[in-house]
Amino acid sequence: MSSLPRQCFVLTRAALAGLPGRLAISLSMVASIALVVAVLIGFLAVAAGLERTLGAGGSREVAVILGGGAFQEIASAIPPDAARSLQADGTAAGIALDDRGRPLLSREIAVPVEATAADGQRRMVALRGMEAAGPRLRPGSSIRTGRLFAPGMREIVIGETLARDLGLDTGSSDAGPKTGSIRRLRLGPVDWAVVGIVAAQGGAADSEIWGDLDLVRAVFDRQGDIQALRVALDGPDGLAALRAALPGATPSPLDAMTEADLLAGQSAPVTRLVALLGWPITLLMAVGASAGALNTMMSSVSERRIEIATLRVLGFSRLATFTATVAEAMALSLAGAVLGAAVALILDGWSTSTLGADGTALVFRLAVTPAGLMKAGTLALAIGVLGGVLPAVAAARLSPLESLKAGP
Amino acid sequence: MTPFPPSLPGSPGFIRLDGVSKSHGRGAGRVAIFSNLSLEIPRGDFVAIMGPSGSGKSTLLNILAGLDPVDAGRVAIDGCDLSAMGEDARAAWRTTTLGIIFQFYNLMPMLTAAENVELPLLLRPLSGRERRERVATVLDLVGLGGWARHHPREMSGGQRQRVGIARAIVTDPALLLCDEPTGDLDRRSAGEALDILGRLNRELGKTIVMVTHDPAAARSARHVLHLDKGAFSPAGPEVLS
């Protein structure tokens, strides 16, 4: 039976008993680790939130056709003849048909426009012009209050998060669908009637404005422009059929992908960027926190050197001294991790906004994920180990003769 | 009293120093403490070591404790050649053979008297119950049976030193080493501590080596050795005054 655990227990107890005397320096170690943990969790929460927003509601039954080799709607252009041929052809390969036998397809355009937020600030938002089928081609979104815009009318519906951001009354879903305008909103040169609020469970539609394609194009002088075609696929093999049919529909290069793939492809670079920024910043801070931990633990060992040396005279092993010192460092860093995670968890679900790919506001919610908590916790323990090992070696190498330097 | 020669009567030598040399520091700062020092102390003796400050009394005690290695010569205690043992081996040997009593008690402030006394037992394969029984026995022995649950800060210096003595004897070691055990105590507390050491020597046969500059403390020993300028000399009459 090894007495190592008992030795470590006594040494750890001695260390904990000394904590009040080293409160300031121990708290600074806990706080600096908490900061690192909170920042890392924060970065990861931004990445996860963006990923969730950009990737949410991505359907495999809906395809988006982009032109000009673009992977982003904003950079895409579809020749009108291509749209016409796909729309006119009653047997368009891979595209599902509506109850009147016409392809379920929406020509779309996204225009960056200025809107006034609740705080009085002007901000860029995405106004999406779409055809009647457009809302049906977004299975993740639904009208929460009010109704959809009517074709040919100067009406819009607004994503829930954006509406709240702009200070619009989003109503309550319990109140039942409202008829008529909720408010008027000036976009570009004209006023629009806000007739409905769209909810997309954190999807991109939450921060978009939708209106009738022809009206949006007319108001913003974009007649004839089409950026994307959104279609319903007629089955699991629909996408392959559609892709095979595209070269026949138009000489210009078009590509089709499922909505899910498009969103995933859009979110990947943003998420990667956040992670790319987040990790170096966090690791740099972690180096600082390790130095702080080292300092704290060195002072802990040095303040207890007579106690440690006395226990060594009594026969306590160097291994126990080493282990207990590392354990103390890890206990402090664990406290830091818990504190940092608690702070970060307050941020969970907070919504914030950033600029989307087209310069318009993209509203998303911070998402603190278990994976993020795990990573931050691991980093905190790594800081504890890094900061604890050298002092632990110092403690283990402490001469038992130090015990004789006790004073009255 | 037989203060001299350094080979004390009674054989075989329980403690043997043969031609021990020891210096402190390195390079230009090197100070020789002993060269070619020899000493023999029989089992069951109670020896007081006196001498001027800086004469190497503590160094000698640390050598006997296996805490400080010698430069040359041989140190053997109860047949164990300390000078041939590594640090870990000496540490293990200490836990079985030796009890150390410190001038400033070196108690853990956050532990109770009983927990302090229990510390050396934690290294042994004893049950909690066995440990508690042994702790209670030695606390009674030093007259602190009622103080088991008190912390050092609640105790007088004399009581703390008695906790220190209890901790040193709880493993039932053959040898007790004490460096100025009464150095921080008032006369009455010092007397109580010395009484306990005397009883441990007489009744339990503990061999005791005690460094002291207090003649009254030295009088409780069976023999007095005087250490000066790196060599033992007969204790002068001041010891007995």
Ligand SMILES: Nc1ncnc2c1ncn2[C@@H]1O[C@H](COP(=O)(O)OP(=O)(O)O)[C@@H](O)[C@H]1O
């Ligand atoms: N670790 C050390 N390093 C250098 N010099 C030391 C060390 N320990 C003791 N000395 C010196 O060795 C001499 C003897 O010390 P010590 O054994 O403590 O004497 P005493 O206990 O008799 O007063 C003193 O001059 C002291 O300064």
Ligand SMILES: [Mg+2]
């Ligand atoms: Mg001394």
